[in-house]
Amino acid sequence: MREDGQIGSVKKTMEILRQISDAEDGVISLKELAERAGVPKSTCVHILNTLCDGGYVQRMTTRGGYALGPMSYYIARNGKYQKRLVRLCHPVMTWLNRQTQQTVILSVLHDSDKYIVHYVSGERSLAQKGSILLGHIFETATGRAMFANLRPEQQKCLLARSGMPDVRQWPEASTPEDMQNTLARIRQQGFAEASTLIGDMVDMGIGGVIHDANGVVGAIGMALRYVPAGESMGERERQNYIQHLMRALREINHRLAFEDMQGASESKGEGFQGISREI
Numbered sequence: 001m002r003e004d005g006q007i008g009s010v011k012k013t014m015e016i017l018r019q020i021s022d023a024e025d026g027v028i029s030l031k032e033l034a035e036r037a038g039v040p041k042s043t044c045v046h047i048l049n050t051l052c053d054g055g056y057v058q059r060m061t062t063r064g065g066y067a068l069g070p071m072s073y074y075i076a077r078n079g080k081y082q083k084r085l086v087r088l089c090h091p092v093m094t095w096l097n098r099q100t101q102q103t104v105i106l107s108v109l110h111d112s113d114k115y116i117v118h119y120v121s122g123e124r125s126l127a128q129k130g131s132i133l134l135g136h137i138f139e140t141a142t143g144r145a146m147f148a149n150l151r152p153e154q155q156k157c158l159l160a161r162s163g164m165p166d167v168r169q170w171p172e173a174s175t176p177e178d179m180q181n182t183l184a185r186i187r188q189q190g191f192a193e194a195s196t197l198i199g200d201m202v203d204m205g206i207g208g209v210i211h212d213a214n215g216v217v218g219a220i221g222m223a224l225r226y227v228p229a230g231e232s233m234g235e236r237e238r239q240n241y242i243q244h245l246m247r248a249l250r251e252i253n254h255r256l257a258f259e260d261m262q263g264a265s266e267s268k269g270e271g272f273q274g275i276s277r278e279i
Helices: 008-022 030-037 041-054 070-074 083-100 141-148 152-162 176-189 235-267
Strands: 057-059 066-068 103-110 113-120 133-136 192-198 201-212 215-223
Touching: 008 030, 008 041, 008 057, 008 066, 030 041, 041 057, 083 103, 083 113, 083 215, 083 235, 103 141, 113 141, 141 176, 141 192, 141 201, 141 215, 201 235, 215 235
Parallel strands: none
Antiparallel strands: 057 066, 103 113, 103 215, 113 133, 192 201, 201 215
């Protein structure tokens, strides 16, 4: 065991499972798996044998390589990750999708990664291999919105793990001074934006944070339609998306606060009435 309390073999096992899950078509060869996981091939074989015996991984005899086994799916049988948050957000996300025709996403944060745990499809489709999409926190609007609203000590810990974003990841926040100015602007306006050049098109998104009494719990965003490189989205259209997003965020935060207060009141044998319904 390492001095920081982490067990090396467990970390290797988790990385192997992650690489198998991310593999194209869900199957990966031993050689490629060892390379991607950064694990010696002999060690990888021993770990895979144990995972296969437990049913967490299976050998694909017809195609060769390895895939996730039934036990990996069995342990996730209780439904969606963050299912309470998904339940509260889904009706509002559906409303936002109908108002804008854009893909609406629900993101959460874990360590330095951002996970899309639920979405409602619009004009843009998301490349989806499973029920959860993984992305870096600095490269997307919802990730930036969550990071901007973390407590300073949380931001410091996250930066210690991931490092500062580079110019490619977040051009407006690649230096400490620029980052502080950018984060302050996001908190002031209530939402974050992100744009990435993909070929001859610009990938655009906006997102805002969901919070409770303990802090950030997630973010709602929209993966907007692609815009040709060299062009920009019309300001009237942009403001329309922002207004609808802000209305959806207010409603979700109202519903989250209401459910928390209702739960607290019930635990004390009290009643609680009323919620500001906007949608």
